[in-house]
Amino acid sequence: MGHGTNLLRRGPRTAVAAVAVGALATAGLTLGPATAARAAISCEVTYTGYQWGSGSGGFTASIAVKNTGDPVTGWTLTFTFPGSQRLTQGWSAQWTQTGARVTAxxxxxxxxxxxxxxxFLGFNGTWTGSNPPPTDFAINGVPCTVNQVPNPSPSATPVTTPSATPSPPPLRxxxxPKSIVVPEGGTAGVQVTLSQRPPGNVIVGTGRVAGDTDLTASAPVTFTPENWDVPQTITVTAAQDGDATDGSATFDSRSSQITGSSAVLWTAVERDDDIVP
Ligand SMILES: [Ca+2]
Ligand SMILES: [Ca+2]
Incomplete structure (x- = not known):
């Protein structure tokens, strides 16, 4: 039943096709053998390579061929390796390499x-030295328009490492001097500066961390980015005391504007004036 129907449907189409082929053949003969059977080939190739290795290595290439001409049955894609590339394995075609010439x-x-x-077709290959992409793609001997996709290989990409910014020496x-002598009932001083220009104001305070409580240091001093290297004085006063011995104290100068440990220890000795020689 179905068979009969198909045959009935197919009949007229076959007849039409036969007529068409006949017409073409007749036209071909009229036009001459040189132009009759050749379809106009036009093609556009997009070549994408992914390579790895340094100095030598492997790569994978993807090739997309767009037929921008007449329909084609049976094609041969050819191209030439510009470098020392070797084809190792291809797919979606029958691949051969002769010298630098590759045929698919x-x-x-x-x-x-x-x-x-x-x-679409592609292949794996190896390269030595460099891996420039082929540029002379042709289908059935007719050159194609070629689009090169930039090779996203690591060697082609400039490696930008953040330059190691040398960390400046810490602000100190x-x-x-680190040790002074203060007469009882009098004063003496130490000079204080900063080791380098601070980004902002730095207040240096001084406290006694050990020793004779009759020795006291003066109020904090402030350095600015402008006067950081102009010495300022920390004055130590030795109060009159009732003993007859030389006292001593350890002072600690530091700043909360300096990150990290900024403490500097220094000493003052009281020259007692009650000592009877
Ligand atoms: Ca005394
Ligand atoms: Ca004393």
Missing amino acids: TSPAWGGPVGAGSSF IVIS
């Missing part, structure tokens, strides 16, 4: 490629 022919299962259609408090 349409696989047996490949059907006609319609106008405007694309087909500088005390000079």
Whole structure:
């Protein structure tokens, strides 16, 4: 039942096709053998390579071929390696390499490629020295328009490492001298500066951390980014005391504007004036 229907449907179409082929054949004969059977080939190739290695290595290439001409049945893609590349394995075609020349022919299962259609193939290869992409792609001997996709290989990408910014030496408090003698009932001082220009104001305070409580240091001093290297004085006063011995104290100068440990220890000795020689 179904058979009969198909045959009935197919009949007229076959007849029409036969007429068409006949007309073409007749036209071909009229036009001459040189132009009759050749379809106009026009193609556009997009080549994308992914390579790895340094100095030498491997790569994978993807090739997209767009048929921008007449339909093609049975194609041969050819191109030339510009460098020392070697084909190791290809797919979606029958691949051969002779010298630098590579040929890929349409696989047996490949059907006609319609106008405007694309087909895709690719291969793996090795490279030494450099891996420039091929540029002379042709289909059936007709050169194709070629689009190169930039190779996103690591060697092609400039490696930007953040330049190691040398960390500046830490800001320090500088005390000079580190030991002073203060007469009882009198004063003496140490000079204080900063080791380098601070980003902002730095207040240096001084406290006694050990020793004779009759020795006291003066109020904090402030350094600015402008006067950081102009010495300021920390004055130590030795109060009159009732003993007859030389006292001593350890002072600690530091700043909360300096990150990290900024403490500088220094000493003052009281020259007692009650000592009977
Ligand atoms: Ca005394
Ligand atoms: Ca004393």
